Amino acid sequence: xxxxxxxxxxxxxVRSLRYYEEQGLLTSSRSAGGQRHYTEAEVERVxxxxxxxxxxxxxxxxxxxxxxxxxxxxxxxxAALERMAQERNRLSEHIxxxxxxxxxxxxxxxxxxxHRESEARAQGVRHGSGDGASAPRVLES
Amino acid sequence: xxxxxxxxxxxxxVRSLRYYEEQGLLTSSRSAGGQRHYTEAEVERVxxxxxxxxxxxxxxxxxxxxxxxxxxxxxxxxAALERMAQERNRLSEHIxxxxxxxxxxxxxxxxxxxHRESEARAQGVRHGSGDGASAPRVLES
DNA sequence: CTAAAACCTGACATGGATGTCAGGGGCAAG
DNA sequence: CTTGCCCCTGACATCCATGTCAGGTTTTAG
Numbered sequence: 001x002x003x004x005x006x007x008x009x010x011x012x013x014v015r016s017l018r019y020y021e022e023q024g025l026l027t028s029s030r031s032a033g034g035q036r037h038y039t040e041a042e043v044e045r046v047x048x049x050x051x052x053x054x055x056x057x058x059x060x061x062x063x064x065x066x067x068x069x070x071x072x073x074x075x076x077x078x079a080a081l082e083r084m085a086q087e088r089n090r091l092s093e094h095i096x097x098x099x100x101x102x103x104x105x106x107x108x109x110x111x112x113x114x115h116r117e118s119e120a121r122a123q124g125v126r127h128g129s130g131d132g133a134s135a136p137r138v139l140e141s
Numbered sequence: 142x143x144x145x146x147x148x149x150x151x152x153x154x155v156r157s158l159r160y161y162e163e164q165g166l167l168t169s170s171r172s173a174g175g176q177r178h179y180t181e182a183e184v185e186r187v188x189x190x191x192x193x194x195x196x197x198x199x200x201x202x203x204x205x206x207x208x209x210x211x212x213x214x215x216x217x218x219x220a221a222l223e224r225m226a227q228e229r230n231r232l233s234e235h236i237x238x239x240x241x242x243x244x245x246x247x248x249x250x251x252x253x254x255x256h257r258e259s260e261a262r263a264q265g266v267r268h269g270s271g272d273g274a275s276a277p278r279v280l281e282s
Numbered sequence: 283c284t285a286a287a288a289c290c291t292g293a294c295a296t297g298g299a300t301g302t303c304a305g306g307g308g309c310a311a312g
Numbered sequence: 313c314t315t316g317c318c319c320c321t322g323a324c325a326t327c328c329a330t331g332t333c334a335g336g337t338t339t340t341a342g
Binding site: 048051052054055065077078080081084085087088091092094095097098099100101102104105106108109112113115116 | 189192193195196206218219221222225226228229232233235236238239240241242243245246247249250253254256257
Binding site for chain 3: 154160
């Protein structure tokens with residue numbers, strides 16, 4: 001398939017696909033006229049690349065990882081494994097942090113709801129300035 | 142405390158703290174000479190801001206959320222709640238994606254280990270070209 | 283054959299958080 | 313007062329994935 005179709009099927013812009021190739025993350029065969037051609041396999045590969053990007057890996061890191069996927073050969077196992085383990089850790093930490101943030105957000109929402117309801121209970125209150133209470137303490141880790 | 146101390150205690154650069162203020166995420170009182178002064182409360186606030194950044198919220202989004210934390214008043218609850226719910230979803234999706242990516246990484250590592258061992262078993266093999274097997278299929282979602 | 287659609291390369295633009303530098307004050311200790 | 317350290321503003325730099333535009337070629341449909 002040509003680049004446009006790959007782009008459509010992966011929801012990644014044509015621009016980005018060319019960029020991936022520039023960064024050595026993706027390869028293509030070329031037609032006589034110089035146009036890029038891809039096989040089905042590239043669809044998954046692009047999705048995988050996107051996933052790694054979403055995980056916060058830089059294209060340089062990705063390009064260090066992919067050779068191991070491409071051409072498993074003795075040389076790159078150890079280095080790649082270490083690299084992957086390292087990124088796995090980073091990723092886990094990041095996930096934990098996001099989970100904590102989500103919890104904080106939940107706390108914030110709960111507090112907001114509670115405040116809204118207490119305000120609703122005290123009907124006919126003075127408008128516009130709330131109750132003057134200090135900010136809800138939802139910021140702790 | 143002055144900005145340098147806040148920076149040290151939150152592990153956020155002085156530059157960034159000023160930037161937060163510029164974006165309306167943080168306020169400070171000023172000394173006669175114009176220097177920023179902060180209270181203890183700001184330490185937690187900065188940490189919270191960092192957390193939201195880490196969760197992928199933009200400073201604009203954060204600044205839409207924080208007023209609710211600061212001055213809970215009728216007007217901003219509904220909007221802020223909706224906003225928070227929305228960001229919570231984004232966050233959850235993001236987390237799921239990262240978890241999937243981590244799983245994919247685990248698969249990759251397992252495959253790499255397996256290959257290394259199978260190569261170790263077949264001792265004295267020709268060096269440098271692996272076994273010519275096609276790339277491990279670890280890319281599925 | 284021709285026109286439209288898709289592709290090519292190369293270059294410059296963007297956004298967002300942050301780094302960094304310049305030139306000038308504030309403030310405490312000696 | 314002076315020295316040293318921290319602070320101020322403003323501006324420009326950087327990184328990185330993408331967007332976008334220009335000018336030209338290839339492919340495909342009619």
